[in-house]
Amino acid sequence: MTPILATDRLSRSFGGLRAVNEVTFSLAPGARQALIGPNGAGKTTFVNILTGVIAPSFGSIRLAGEDITRLSRHQRVRRGMVRTFQVNQLFPDLTPLESVLLAIFERDGKAANLRRPAWREEAAAEEAAAILARLKLADVMDLPTAEIAYGKRRQLEIAVALACRPKLLLLDEPAAGVPDGERQDIMAAIAALPRDVAVLLIEHDMDLVFRFAERIAVLVGGTLLVEDVPERVAADPRVREAYLGESLDGRAA
Template sequence: MSVLEAKGLVKRFGGFLATNDVSIGFAQGARHALIGPNGAGKTTLVNLLTGVLRPDVGTILLEGRDVTGLPPHERVRLGLVRTFQINQLFSGLTPLESILLAIAQRIDRKGDRWRPVARDDEAIREAVELLTRLDLESVMTRPTATLAYGKRRLLEVALALACRPRVLLLDEPAAGVPHGERDEILNAIALLPREVTVVLIEHDMDLVFRFAERISVLVNGALLMEGTPAEVAASRKVREVYLGESLDG
C-alpha cells in the first residue's frame, strides 16, 4: 500500500495542461525521485500533493485518507511535509530558535506562546539532536542570515523534520548549493530514518542516481515511465527527453 498516492490528477492553468492524468504512489519508507526536464510539471505535481494547488480532477490519498480538499497546514499535521526550491527561513533567528519555533507549532504553541518552549528541556534536547544529525550543531546559535547557503538548505530540511513527517517531499534541496557542498545534503538525506518516506525532486542527476531506489519521469505534465535507476538510465525515451543529457549514476 502506498503511504501517499495520487489518482488521475489533472491541473489546468487556462488553456495550459500542467498536470495530465497523473497517477503515482510512494511506498512506505521509499527513496523515490521525481525527475523531468524544465516545464515537465514536477513542482505543479508537488503543489497538488501538498495542497498549495487544488486539482481540477483527481484524488490524493495519505495513508488511505482522502486529503484532496485539505489545506497545506492540515496535511502537515497529518505528516505530509515539504521543502521549497527557494529557502523559506527566518533570517533573523538562529537555527536553534527556528527549530524550537517549529516544535512549538507542532505541539500547538503559537504566536507569542512559542517562547516557553525555549525553556522546555525536552524540546531543547530534540532541537539540538536534530541539528546535530544534520551537521548544524556548530552554527546553531548563529543568525541564519550569516550561514553558508548549503547550511541554510540543511536547516530547511531540519525544519521539515521537526514537523515529524511521515512523507517528506524535497523540492530541489541542492538548488544553488556549490557542488562541493552537495554531498553534505545527500548524506543528511541518506541518514533519515526509514519510517520517513522521502520523495526527491531534483535536476542534479548525480544526486538523483545516488539517492533513489525508484524514479518517476514526468514529461509535459504526464508520467512517462517509472522504474529502478538502472531501468530509467537504460530507457531510450528518457534519453530522448533529456536530449543527450547524462543519466549515468
C-alpha cells in the first residue's frame, strides 16, 4: 500500500545546527503514530518542513505518492495534510461555529464568495455542527472563542483541522498547557477521530503517548533513533538513554 506520508532523508539546518537530520520516515493510511523526543529534538521543525512552513535543506516529502516537497502550505492542505500548532492559533473573537464554517468555506473555495446559494450554507452549517459535536463542542459553539475553556479551544483547533478533510493530521502537542482534568477529553477526542485519517501526534506525556499510539517514532538531536511498536520502543536501550532519568517502564502495558 502507498504510504500516506513518506520522507526521504529530510533535513534542515539552522546555521551549524542540524535540527532535522536525514529523517526517512513513512506512515500508513489511517496510522495512529506518535512522534516523541526530548525538548529541541526537532519534532516541531519536522512538522514545519512537512507542512511547508519552512523549506528543507535537503530531502523530499511524498503525500499519498505525490512529491509535495516544493508545494505551498495551501497546496499541501488541499491535498489532505493538515496540522495544529503547539501554541494555539485561533481567532479569539469568532465563535467555534464560525471558525469551523470558515475552514469549510475555505476548503470548498467559497471563502470570498458572498453570493453562494443558501442551500450550500445549510450543508456547511450541518457539517460544521457534526464536526463540533464530534469534538464535544456543541454546547459552546456560539460563544466567543476567547470565553471558552482552554482545553475546549484546543479541541476547536482539531475541529478546524478536521473541517479541511485531512488524510493526514499532524498534532503538535495538542494537550500542551491544558489542565489535567481536561487532557483526558482531548485524548478521547483524538482517539475518536475518523479511522481513515492518519494521525501523527507529538506529545511529551508518555501516558498519553502509550495509550494512543500503535507505533512510535523517536527523534533525538534531529535524528530518527527508532520507529517501532510501543513495546519495542519502550524496551530500546537507546531510547532509555535519550530519556535519561525518565522511566518508560510499564508504559506499554
